[in-house]
Amino acid sequence: MSLNINSLTTGYGQQKIIEQLSVEPIQNGELVAVLGPNGVGKSTLLKAIARLQKYQGDVSLDGEILSQLALSESARRIGYLPQTLPQATSLVAYEIVFSACRAVKPELSKSYIEQIIEKTFSQLGITHLALKQLAQMSGGQRQMIGLAQVLIREPRLLLLDEPTSALDLHWQISVLQAVKQNLAQTGGIGLVAIHDINLALRFCDKVLVLSPDGLVVMGKGEQVLTAEVLRKAYGVKGRVEQCSQGYPIVLVDEAMSA
Numbered sequence: 001m002s003l004n005i006n007s008l009t010t011g012y013g014q015q016k017i018i019e020q021l022s023v024e025p026i027q028n029g030e031l032v033a034v035l036g037p038n039g040v041g042k043s044t045l046l047k048a049i050a051r052l053q054k055y056q057g058d059v060s061l062d063g064e065i066l067s068q069l070a071l072s073e074s075a076r077r078i079g080y081l082p083q084t085l086p087q088a089t090s091l092v093a094y095e096i097v098f099s100a101c102r103a104v105k106p107e108l109s110k111s112y113i114e115q116i117i118e119k120t121f122s123q124l125g126i127t128h129l130a131l132k133q134l135a136q137m138s139g140g141q142r143q144m145i146g147l148a149q150v151l152i153r154e155p156r157l158l159l160l161d162e163p164t165s166a167l168d169l170h171w172q173i174s175v176l177q178a179v180k181q182n183l184a185q186t187g188g189i190g191l192v193a194i195h196d197i198n199l200a201l202r203f204c205d206k207v208l209v210l211s212p213d214g215l216v217v218m219g220k221g222e223q224v225l226t227a228e229v230l231r232k233a234y235g236v237k238g239r240v241e242q243c244s245q246g247y248p249i250v251l252v253d254e255a256m257s258a
Contacts, residue, residue: 001063002027002061003059003191004026004059004061005022005023005057005058005059006022006058006059007020007022008045008048008055008056008057009055009057010041010044011044017041018041018044018045018048018210019214020057023208023216023218024218026191028187029183029184029187029189029205031179031180031191031203032190032191032204032206032207032208033193033204033207033221034191034192034208034210035195035209035210036210036211036234037212037234040211040212040233042161042193043162045191045210046080046159046191046193049157049191050078050159051074051078052080061078061156061157061189066078076104076105077156077157078156078157079158080150081159081161083162085142085143085146085166086143086145086146087134088134088135088137088142089134090134090135091133091134092130092133092134093126093130093145094131096145097120097121100150100152101113101116101117101149101152101153105153120148120151123178123181124144124147124148125178126141126144129141129145138166139166140167140168140171143163143164143166147160147178147179154186154188155188156189157189158182158189158191159190160190160191160192162195163175163192163194164176164194164199173199176202176203177203179192180203192204197250198249201240201250206218206219206220206221207219207220207221207224207225209225209229211233212233213232215232221248222248225248225250230252236253236254236255236256237252237253237254237255238251238252238253
């Protein structure tokens, strides 16, 4: 089973942000980083797949065309995390996450949801936040609760838009480790829009690079992030090397003039 994206075109009004995007099938258990500079359509792509943005083309999951499913069924299969943080309210984290799961999967028993909450909070390292009001949390803590709301539903497809943007390095690593663990356990598929290329190289199975000139490449990061792709996508002179632990990293020498 896989996620298939064929000839996807989307934008706002008359402005096309993404045109005729087709990529190789994304397989069960894979986490794919969506990379590229601001304005190339990373967030727009995730919104389109989540059916929050109109598009032309075909997007199918496990052989079923998503646009043909009832919206309630899409919500069961797709977990979408936007860039915006959960609203600061007087509700505690446990209540927020419990309600998110019950709203999408009302057939689940209270005891089962409680078990998933305990497991998810433990994976994310946020058990200490369970009874804390969102109004008393930092932006980074609320971002973690937002991620828990998505993971708790055990969706087939995770669409995460900058899930580490408000987090320090420790929590960035924790989030991506938890997402990888979740996909390994559920056999789900994940797309994560992210700016930190080296985090993407460390944790993602593949990268999908979008560039301003329409270049689209997808594959293992160390193979597709060539000097030419870095130049076209980001306007930098750079290269991929290996760190002392054997992981690929991008080193940038300079920003190139426009």
